[in-house]
Amino acid sequence: xxxxxxxxxxxSVVEKExxxxxxxxxxxxxxxxxxxYKQPPSGELVFLIRRNSFDEQNEISGRYSWNFQxxxxxxxxxxxxxxxxDSAVYFCALILTLTGGxxxxxxxxxxxxxxxx
Amino acid sequence: xxGVTQTPKFRIxxxxxxxxxxxxxxxxxxxxxxxxxxxGMGLKLIYYSVGAGITDKGEVPNGYxxxxxxxxxxxxxxxxAAPSQTSVxxxxxxxxxxxxxxxxFGPGTRLLVL
Numbered sequence: 001x002x003x004x005x006x007x008x009x010x011x012s013v014v015e016k017e018x019x020x021x022x023x024x025x026x027x028x029x030x031x032x033x034x035x036x037y038k039q040p041p042s043g044e045l046v047f048l049i050r051r052n053s054f055d056e057q058n059e060i061s062g063r064y065s066w067n068f069q070x071x072x073x074x075x076x077x078x079x080x081x082x083x084x085x086d087s088a089v090y091f092c093a094l095i096l097t098l099t100g101g102x103x104x105x106x107x108x109x110x111x112x113x114x115x116x117x
Numbered sequence: 118x119x120g121v122t123q124t125p126k127f128r129i130x131x132x133x134x135x136x137x138x139x140x141x142x143x144x145x146x147x148x149x150x151x152x153x154x155x156x157g158m159g160l161k162l163i164y165y166s167v168g169a170g171i172t173d174k175g176e177v178p179n180g181y182x183x184x185x186x187x188x189x190x191x192x193x194x195x196x197x198a199a200p201s202q203t204s205v206x207x208x209x210x211x212x213x214x215x216x217x218x219x220x221x222f223g224p225g226t227r228l229l230v231l
Contacts, residue, residue: 004159031216032216033216033217035219037222042224043205043224043225043227044222044223044224044225045160045207045209045222045225046222047219047220047221047222050217050219052217091159091160093159095216095217097214097216098165098173098175100165100167100171100173101167101173101214102148102150102165102166102167102173102214103148103211103214103215103216103218103220104150104162104165104175104176105152105160105162105220106159107159107160107161108159109157109158109159110157110158110159
């Protein structure tokens with residue numbers, strides 16, 4: 001069975017603070033892919049990053065960075081110098097291949113990030 | 118490039134009514150998906166399609182039907198709407214069925230069943 005756990009329901013920070021969103025996953029697959037999506041107040045889902053299980057190099061993209069650790073089954077997301085525009089719900093997801101040939105994203109319950117002035 | 122579009126954005130239905138949620142993508146993606154998002158939860162897969170004419174059930178298909186007559190369109194039909202179907206519905210597409218393929222989502226349809 002696959003499962004994604006985002007234990008932090010809501011996080012509030014003051015602008016310019018760094019914030020880390022936690023994601024822990026469970027899977028029996030030896031090769032798998034993890035994703036982060038952002039859902040701003042407008043409601044759409046925006047793809048942020050994809051990471052495969054055989055590449056444990058951490059990644060930085062501007063103010064965003066991701067820390068993937070296979071040993072602890074974690075794929076955490078850090079925003080440096082947070083801004084009000086970062087306020088959103090962030091979802092971590094794990095891909096599962098379906099018997100019919102498609103793929104299903106197994107989502108965590110999301111972390112609501114509020115960045116205040 | 119519009120990506121994935123969904124209509125309507127919001128709809129109120131009475132119990133027992135039916136409706137079709139429209140989804141269109143212009144990226145020539147073969148794979149399309151319908152998810153629902155209940156308050157405070159992640160998304161759950163309703164139905165998916167691996168190409169025109171081929172559809173299959175996801176984890177929560179009861180009360181829904183789909184069809185895929187073209188590559189671009191993947192409508193979701195609700196028959197006999199129930200309050201439990203109050204949710205936000207997202208359509209997504211991906212170019213292939215490879216696991217590394219990103220699924221791109223539409224803006225969602227908010228449905229309220231009263």
